[in-house]
Amino acid sequence: MTFLLTFTFVFGVLRLLTLTKLFDLRVVGIFDAILPLDGDDKIYPFLHWLQTIIFYFSLCFQAWYWIFQS
Helix, strand or coil: CHHHHHHHHHHHHHHHHCCCCCCCCCCCCHHHHHCCCCCCCCCHHHHHHHHHHHHHHHHHHHHHHHHHCC
16 A cells, blocks of 8 residues: 555656646656657557556545545
């Protein structure tokens, strides 16, 4: 549970915070961090969709954890 909480915080909440003007550097998605692909690659649209799903999951998981933590 701790790993999932840490993972979702880094790629969810911190990514959301880096979109503000407080940070000069933006956190990219998990697949952009591991495999920096160009937009011309054929697998890029699928990976972009998948990292968007992971991003929304991480925001929902963080909200669920902090509201219903035991």
